[in-house]
Amino acid sequence: MGIEFPSGQRRSSVNEQSVPLLHSFPVWHKYNRGGRRLMHGLYTTDEFTRGGVNEMCSKSTHNRQRIVEAAEMLIYHQGYNQTSFSDIAQSAGLPRGNFYYYFKSKDEILLAVIAHRQELLQQQLEAWSRESIGPRDCLHRFVHMMQDEHGELLRYGCPIGSLTQELSKTQTGLRTQARALFELMQHWLSQQMTQLEVPDPLGTAMHLLGRCQGVTLIGCVYADQGFLEKEIEQLDEWIDCL
CATH class of the missing domain: 1.10.357.10 (Tetracycline Repressor, domain 2)
Incomplete structure (x- = not known):
């Protein structure tokens, strides 16, 4: 018999199995033999909600703000048309590839x-x-x-x-x-x-x-x-x- 999960899904094994978390964060849930949901074996759901998600959201907001502030300074100092993605990335201290997560253009x-x-x-x-x-x-x-x-x-x-x-x-x-x-x-x-x-x-x-x-x-x-x-x-x- 499988374990009944909160989502209504069943698994054929009672061993720990990874179930994708249904939101945008690259995190995986695990279930132990008692059906208790774990976060990489370290956090309960409540602990993850209070800590992991908030920390990720905070980091995302911080990185976005770094990009905006760096762009604001560069646009003021050298103009919008003279400011490139590379200039902003260097000033913000973030990889250029990360920009597309926050801004598409x-x-x-x-x-x-x-x-x-x-x-x-x-x-x-x-x-x-x-x-x-x-x-x-x-x-x-x-x-x-x-x-x-x-x-x-x-x-x-x-x-x-x-x-x-x-x-x-x-x-x-x-x-x-x-x-x-x-x-x-x-x-x-x-x-x-x-x-x-x-x-x-x-x-x-x-x-x-x-x-x-x-x-x-x-x-x-x-x-x-x-x-x-x-x-x-x-x-x-x-x-x-x-």
């Missing part, structure tokens, strides 16, 4: 990079809203973001602006995805302008956003920190007059 990696940036930007804007003493203070914090990141900005420009500009020329289908980052900033800035009761909240928000992008671009072209600081001072004065 470079475009998929870019979409993950955009989503990651959007998440971080959302968190930053929400933090400013919580910590600031009012909408005018929020606007000052937004402008001074250029000063806080002046080293990277003067060398590589705005990470959002440079990416969107590049995609507008070569990957128009992805441009809309990247534009969502600008729309997030636009919406938040418009909220601050509305609270300040300016006549045209959206138009004023767009003016500030465009001014910051222009300042960043010229600052990068000339690698001029003095210019950047002077423009930030003028923007501070403009905000105080709103």
Whole structure:
């Protein structure tokens, strides 16, 4: 007589037998003579659920995040079209062959990079809203973001602006995805302008956003920190007059 297994299957032998685990993890279950399910003879099902699966999921998430962060840095520093799978693999410290488990194409990696940036930007804007003493203070914090990141900005420009500009020329289908980052900033800035009761909240928000992008671009072209600081001072004065 065989042993009745949880899945309803029967085996003709009561010796340990390997039964494929019905999910994506490359693991095998074993059954001992008492019908107790083991994990390589080491874990019970509950122990595997708490430990093995969670550990594998954690490692998978970690590796995916390494790829996204490596790609984000490379795309910012050298551009999307100049960044290859090999560049990302080397920077992430992962074999290139492993990439296809997480991403099927470079475009998929870019979409993950955009989503990651959007998440971080959302968190930053929400933090400013919580910590600031009012909408005018929020606007000052937004402008001074250029000063806080002046080293990277003067060398590589705005990470959002440079990416969107590049995609507008070569990957128009992805441009809309990247534009969502600008729309997030636009919406938040418009909220601050509305609270300040300016006549045209959206138009004023767009003016500030465009001014910051222009300042960043010229600052990068000339690698001029003095210019950047002077423009930030003028923007501070403009905000105080709103």
